[in-house]
Structures are given as C-alpha cells and as structure tokens.
Amino acid sequence: MTTTAATPTELTLGKALNAGLRRAVAEDDRVVLLGEDIGKLGGVFRVTDGLLDDFGPRRIVDTPLAESGIIGTAIGLAFRGFRPVCEIQFDGFIYPGFDQIVAQVAKLHYRTGGAVTMPITIRVPFGGGIGAVEHHSESPEAYFAHTAGLRVVSCSNPQDAYDLIRLAIASDDPVLFFEPKRRYWAKGPVDQALANPLPLESARVVREGTDVTLVTYGPLVMTALDAAIAASDDGVSIEVIDLRSLSPIDHATIEESVRKTGRLVVTHEAAQSGGLGAEITASVTERCFDFLEAAPARVTGFDVPYPAASLEDHFLPDLDRILDAVDRVLGRRNSLTGWSAAK
Amino acid sequence: MNTPRAATPSGAAHGQHLLTQMLRVRRLEEKCVELYSAAKIRGFLHVYIGEEAVAAGIMATLDPEDAVVATYREHGHALLKGVSAGSILAEMYGFQQGCCRGRGGSMHLFDAATRFYGGNAIVAGGLPLAIGLALADKMAGRSRVTVCFFGEGAAAEGEFHESLNLAALWQLPVLFCCENNLYAMGTALSRSESQTDLAVKAAAYEIPAWPVDGMDVLAVEEAARRAVDAVRGGGGPHFLELRTYRFRAHSMYDPERYRDKAEVARWIERDPIDLLRATLEGAGRLSEAEWAKMQRDVDAEVSAAVEFAEAGSVEPVDELLRFVYSEIRSP
Numbered sequence: 001m002t003t004t005a006a007t008p009t010e011l012t013l014g015k016a017l018n019a020g021l022r023r024a025v026a027e028d029d030r031v032v033l034l035g036e037d038i039g040k041l042g043g044v045f046r047v048t049d050g051l052l053d054d055f056g057p058r059r060i061v062d063t064p065l066a067e068s069g070i071i072g073t074a075i076g077l078a079f080r081g082f083r084p085v086c087e088i089q090f091d092g093f094i095y096p097g098f099d100q101i102v103a104q105v106a107k108l109h110y111r112t113g114g115a116v117t118m119p120i121t122i123r124v125p126f127g128g129g130i131g132a133v134e135h136h137s138e139s140p141e142a143y144f145a146h147t148a149g150l151r152v153v154s155c156s157n158p159q160d161a162y163d164l165i166r167l168a169i170a171s172d173d174p175v176l177f178f179e180p181k182r183r184y185w186a187k188g189p190v191d192q193a194l195a196n197p198l199p200l201e202s203a204r205v206v207r208e209g210t211d212v213t214l215v216t217y218g219p220l221v222m223t224a225l226d227a228a229i230a231a232s233d234d235g236v237s238i239e240v241i242d243l244r245s246l247s248p249i250d251h252a253t254i255e256e257s258v259r260k261t262g263r264l265v266v267t268h269e270a271a272q273s274g275g276l277g278a279e280i281t282a283s284v285t286e287r288c289f290d291f292l293e294a295a296p297a298r299v300t301g302f303d304v305p306y307p308a309a310s311l312e313d314h315f316l317p318d319l320d321r322i323l324d325a326v327d328r329v330l331g332r333r334n335s336l337t338g339w340s341a342a343k
Numbered sequence: 344m345n346t347p348r349a350a351t352p353s354g355a356a357h358g359q360h361l362l363t364q365m366l367r368v369r370r371l372e373e374k375c376v377e378l379y380s381a382a383k384i385r386g387f388l389h390v391y392i393g394e395e396a397v398a399a400g401i402m403a404t405l406d407p408e409d410a411v412v413a414t415y416r417e418h419g420h421a422l423l424k425g426v427s428a429g430s431i432l433a434e435m436y437g438f439q440q441g442c443c444r445g446r447g448g449s450m451h452l453f454d455a456a457t458r459f460y461g462g463n464a465i466v467a468g469g470l471p472l473a474i475g476l477a478l479a480d481k482m483a484g485r486s487r488v489t490v491c492f493f494g495e496g497a498a499a500e501g502e503f504h505e506s507l508n509l510a511a512l513w514q515l516p517v518l519f520c521c522e523n524n525l526y527a528m529g530t531a532l533s534r535s536e537s538q539t540d541l542a543v544k545a546a547a548y549e550i551p552a553w554p555v556d557g558m559d560v561l562a563v564e565e566a567a568r569r570a571v572d573a574v575r576g577g578g579g580p581h582f583l584e585l586r587t588y589r590f591r592a593h594s595m596y597d598p599e600r601y602r603d604k605a606e607v608a609r610w611i612e613r614d615p616i617d618l619l620r621a622t623l624e625g626a627g628r629l630s631e632a633e634w635a636k637m638q639r640d641v642d643a644e645v646s647a648a649v650e651f652a653e654a655g656s657v658e659p660v661d662e663l664l665r666f667v668y669s670e671i672r673s674p
Contacts, residue, residue, distance in 0.1 A: 032482075058482055064512065069471050069505035076475015079410075079460055080483075084475075096501070103465050104472070112453045112461075113444030114666040148667050172669035 008159075008189035016158035016190045017047050017123075017179065020165035021085065023192070025055050031169055032077060034061045034070050035087030035123075044089055045125055045184050067097030074120045075104055083119045083169055091126040091178075092135025098143070105174045106149035117172040121165070126154075127219045127269050128316055129182035134306040139218075139270035144176045145247035145279070152247040153200060154178040156221035158188040160204075160244065163197035171200060178246075180219035203250035205257065209239035212326050213257040215266045215280055217243035220317060224267060227322040236326060246276055254280065255287050262293035263329040267317045272300040297325040355628035359637065361403060361560050362623065365395040365616050366641045368419035371428055374645050375418065375435065375449075379595055383652075384435045386448050389416040393590035396615035397522050398423050400563025401490060401583075404571045410458045410476045410489040412469040414522075415450035416589075417462035420492060425457035428644055429651030438655030445658055446666075466527070467493060467500035470519075474506050477515035477580075488574050490518045495584075496527025498544055499535050507548040510580035518567070518574050519545065519582040522557070528593045529601040545582035557587030558613045561622070590614075 042049030434441025545552035
C-alpha cells in the first residue's frame with residue numbers, strides 16, 4: 001500500500017513531470033536528458049523548464065532534429081552506464097526514430113543474452129484534443145506495445161506523472177513514456193515524498209463500481225471518470241481502471257474487475273484496429289469468458305489518419321460515446337438499437 | 344611523426360603481427376563457409392574475405408579501452424578486437440557458449456568486455472550508437488576512441504547523416520571507417536549515390552576525411568594511426584574511406600549478376616594477405632619457416648575454436664522467454 005509522508009502540493013501534470021525529472025537528475029549522476037529544444041527553450045510543453053539552468057549542458061542536452069540520432073546516442077550512453085531520458089517533441093515525430101527503438105533498443109538485452117541493459121526512457125507527448133493536427137495529435141502506443149522488450153507506460157494525473165517518470169528512469173528496461181498532452185495543464189495534488197508508489201507495471205482501479213468495467217489510460221482517464229459520474233446519476237455503477245502500463249498489461253487487475261462486473265468497455269484515442277482495446281478485449285474474453293454477461297465493447301478513434309482540427313471532436317472518444325458503449329454492454333437502448341427500441 | 348601506440352609499424356615483428364591478424368580472419372572465415380555448407384551454422388553468413396586489411400590495420404592502432412561498433416560482416420572485427428574465435432564460432436552455431444549465448448548469431452556478435460559493441464543487421468544502424476559511446480567518453484573526460492565501421496551503402500541512409508552531423512557538432516572522439524567495397528549487396532556505388540566521393544560527404548560536415556588503399560594493410564594502419572591520434576588528441580571526428588573489395592558473394596549465395604568475373608579477378612590479384620607477405624619476404628622480414636609456422640598457429644587456433652563450438656549446446660528451450668526484460672530490479 002502507498003504511504004504518505006508529506007503534505008501534497010497542487011501541481012499541473014506538466015509541472016509534476018518537471019519535478020520528477022528534476023529529482024531524477026539531482027539524485028543520479030547517470031541520468032542525462034536529450035532532446036530537441038529541451039534545454040534553452042525548456043521543451044515545447046515546458047516539461048524540462050529550468051533544468052538546463054540548474055544542471056548544465058552536460059546533463060540537459062539540446063540536440064538537432066535527429067530522432068534516430070537521439071535514440072541511438074542514448075543506446076551508446078546506456079552501454080557506458082548512463083540512464084538517458086529522451087524527449088520526442090511530438091507523438092508523430094517518433095516515426096523517424098522507430099528503427100532505433102524497435103530494431104535496437106527493444107532487442108539489445110535479449111540479443112546479447114542479458115549482457116547489456118537498456119535503461120532508456122523515451123518521453124512522448126501524445127494524443128489529441130489541443131486543436132493540433134496529424135503528427136501532433138497521434139497515439140502511436142500500440143506500435144511499441146506490440147514490440148517485445150519495451151515497457152510502455154502512460155500517466156493520467158499529476159501524482160502518477162511524478163511517480164511514473166521516476167520509476168521509468170529507475171527501470172533497467174527501456175520505457176516508452178506517453179504523456180497525455182491535453183492534460184499537461186490539469187492540476188492535482190502531488191506528494192513528492194510518497195514512499196512506496198504503485199509499481200510501474202500495475203494498473204490502478206481509480207473508481208470502484210459493480211456494473212461495468214471501463215478500462216482506459218492517459219488522457220481518457222479523466223473522461224472515463226466523468227462518464228462514471230454521469231452514469232451513476234442514471235443508476236449505473238462503473239468501475240474505472242487506469243491501465244498505466246500498456247505493456248506489459250496488468251491482466252490480473254482487469255480480470256478481477258470483470259469477474260465482478262461481467263461487462264467490459266475499453267476506450268482509447270488511438271484507432272481501433274490492432275489497438276490496445278483489441279488486446280484487452282481478446283485477453284479478457286480468453287481469461288473470463290464464463291463471467292462475461294455481454295460482448296466487450298471498444299470506444300476508440302476511427303480507423304482513419306488523424307483528422308483536421310475542425311473534425312477532431314468527432315474523432316476523439318467522448319462522454320457520450322463512452323456512455324453509449326456502457327449502454328450496449330448493459331443491453332440498454334443505445335445508438336445501435338435505436339432510441340425507440342422497446343428495451 | 345606521431346608517436347606509435349600499438350607497436351612499431353616498420354619492425355619485422357609488427358609486420359608479421361599484421362599478417363597473422365589478417366590470416367586469422369581469413370582462416371576463420373574460410374572455416375565459417377565450410378561449416379555453413381555443412382549446416383552447422385544457420386541463418387545468414389557474410390564473410391570478410393578480401394577485406395581483412397581494413398580491420399587488421401585499424402585495430403592495430405587501438406587500445407583495449409577503445410570501442411568498436413561494426414556491421415553484419417563483423418566476424419573479423421570481433422576477432423581482432425579480442426573476442427575469442429571459439430566464442431565467435433559457438434555464437435554462430437547458436438550455442439549458449441557463444442559471446443551472446445547463441446542469440447546474436449553471425450550478424451550480432453557482441454562483447455562488452457572487449458568493448459566490441461556489436462555487429463548490426465541494419466545498414467547504418469550502428470552509427471548513432473557510436474555517437475552515444477563517444478559522447479559518454481567525452482562527458483567522462485576519457486581520451487578513448489570509438490571506431491565505427493560501416494559499408495559505403497550506409498551513406499544512403501539517414502542515420503549516416505545524422506551521426507556525422509552529431510559527431511562533428513559535438514566534436515566527439517569517433518573514427519568513422521567506411522569500408523567501401525563498391526557494392527551495397529548488388530547495387531554499385533554509382534547507382535546509389537549522386538556523390539560517389541565519400542570523403543566529400545564527410546567534408547560537408549567539417550570532418551577531416553581521406554581515402555585509403557584498403558588492400559594495403561600498412562597504408563591502412565598508417566592512415567588509421569594518423570586519424571586515431573588526432574581523434575584521441577581532441578581533434579574531433581575523423582573519417583576514412585577504405586577502398587576494398589569482397590572476394591565472395593554478399594552473403595553465402597548470390598548469383599553475382601552485378602559484377603563481372605574479370606573485375607573480381609583483378610581485385611584478387613591484390614589480395615591483402617599476398618601483398619603484405621610479398622612485401623615482408625621481399626624485405627627479408629619473413630622466412631619460409633616463419634610463414635609456415637604462422638599458418639600452423641592460425642590453423643591450430645581455428646581448429647581449437649571449432650572444437651570448442653562443437654562441444655557447445657543450445658540454450659534450454661525454457662529460456663526462450665528470458666531477457667525480454669531485465670532480471671535486475673532497481674529498488
């Protein structure tokens with residue numbers, strides 16, 4: 001269980017990440033930050049604001065626009081005992097670094113029979129909702145969750161942002177760290193002296209319920225909690241699970257919930273096909289088929305390239321779409337049955 | 344003149360050392376071909392026969408603490424950096440006695456203890472790693488050199504350009520060694536590059552670069568010594584274009600439609616081992632008896648390596664799932 005030792009302070013998610021990074025750099029000389037505009041500018045989203053001033057250019061390294069070079073440099077540093085933290089400026093900018101991540105970072109520990117570790121953290125602001133466009137609003141997490149050897153993590157609130165970034169940096173495995181960019185400015189209490197934060201690979205039940213299990217991560221956790229509040233007004237009790245670790249997945253926590261509720265909805269911004277929702281619904285079906293009262297439902301971005309800003313509200317899962325899926329798994333009237341259906 | 348670090352290039356012993364090193368690579372590679380044909384080695388196999396002067400000449404100028412990053416044609420580099428022939432062969436057999444427990448295979452030999460940071464199946468994939476190794480040394484204030492080998496085909500990849508830029512921008516202690524054997528698998532340099540003078544590409548990044556006769560191990564060593572001394576002395580990255588040739592197919596079998604037999608024959612006339620042997624014999628620095636002994640010693644090393652590999656075993660199948668994640672757990 002977690003224990004608290006100090007009075008929490010109110011921080012935005014972005015500031016909480018900044019505080020977590022600051023502490024990691026201060027506590028461990030092996031931690032080095034690399035990325036485009038992370039030094040002088042403090043990052044496009046100011047997540048590394050002030051770190052160059054406090055720790056200097058040897059620890060906070062501004063790089064050219066060279067994602068492959070950044071990741072490869074991190075590998076070489078890791079060979080020599082460093083714990084590099086790379087910032088990829090926007091989700092869509094990770095694609096030029098894909099080869100180094102998938103062909104090298106993910107495989108080196110396995111390929112060398114455990115001779116070297118890759119304690120590299122790759123921070124990626126991801127997701128939509130800020131009126132940006134493709135390459136600046138995407139959710140590429142499934143590519144990496146599909147790749148053995150990588151850990152994939154996403155934070156949804158300031159406390160987790162603070163704890164997870166430190167756990168990611170402390171991990172001897174490579175971690176893809178997806179930061180929900182539209183929640184950078186969301187505030188919440190952060191206890192920086194939390195002695196035993198929930199481990200990196202654990203999901204968290206963020207709201208208990210009895211009728212439907214709603215699994216999500218990153219930016220949609222807040223949306224899912226709003227949906228749960230709205231549903232409770234309607235007499236429906238939703239249990240919300242914040243996945244936190246997208247790879248490996250904490251199946252035990254999901255399974256325990258579904259055995260209780262018998263119903264599962266998964267929601268994420270990423271497109272549906274081949275996404276985390278597919279993985280989770282398939283796993284739940286395999287593991288708890290006899291406990292399911294209805295087919296699991298997915299609420300996701302559509303299988304289209306990320307749309308123009310003017311259409312993004314139609315692309316992103318929202319309260320209404322999530323509640324509609326909840327109605328579907330409960331056998332209530334929904335968008336597929338039509339509103340005049342007898343039920 | 345720069346101060347020699349490894350040995351005196353002009354001495355008879357040193358000449359014989361270089362010849363021995365090339366011969367060790369040649370005989371090991373010939374044995375690999377034989378073992379591949381006997382299905383002892385599986386997967387892909389890219390041998391270095393014909394290019395030995397490059398690795399031998401450059402490695403002769405390095406200290407044990409210097410790092411090497413190589414390509415998928417890297418058996419010779421691993422051997423000359425100090426990885427034992429036995430653990431190289433066992434690795435190719437896929438046996439746990441290999442340098443990577445049999446998981447890396449022919450293309451991914453790796454041995455951190457000898458600072459051999461791997462072969463790499465991805466063309467140009469190793470260049471950014473060399474940047475990180477060199478940055479680590481620079482941050483720590485160590486006067487070590489990272490040598491990064493790659494083929495001329497890598498010059499068409501983006502990672503080549505990112506890495507040269509980073510090395511020059513940050514003035515890192517990297518020696519880029521471009522093994523120009525004229526063909527990226529089956530595609531001639533002139534069919535893949537708008538600028539075929541590779542030193543010009545490096546010069547565009549303000550990196551001192553020059554071409555070297557890659558069939559002449561003494562020329563390679565001399566150029567490497569100049570470059571390595573400059574890099575070690577804080578002169579920033581340097582780039583050597585080593586003009587060489589592979590005598591055999593790209594991998595074990597290829598129809599070689601992309602080059603004619605006369606061209607191959609012309610290059611074989613400049614076999615790096617024959618060239619140095621003739622030079623040494625002509626200068627009275629290699630007797631017949633010494634040459635015979637050298638061959639016997641090398642053959643014995645290769646035989647012992649085969650014996651070591653043959654006695655190996657595959658990893659237990661229940662270890663298939665090991666090392667996906669680290670078994671070390673940070674507190």
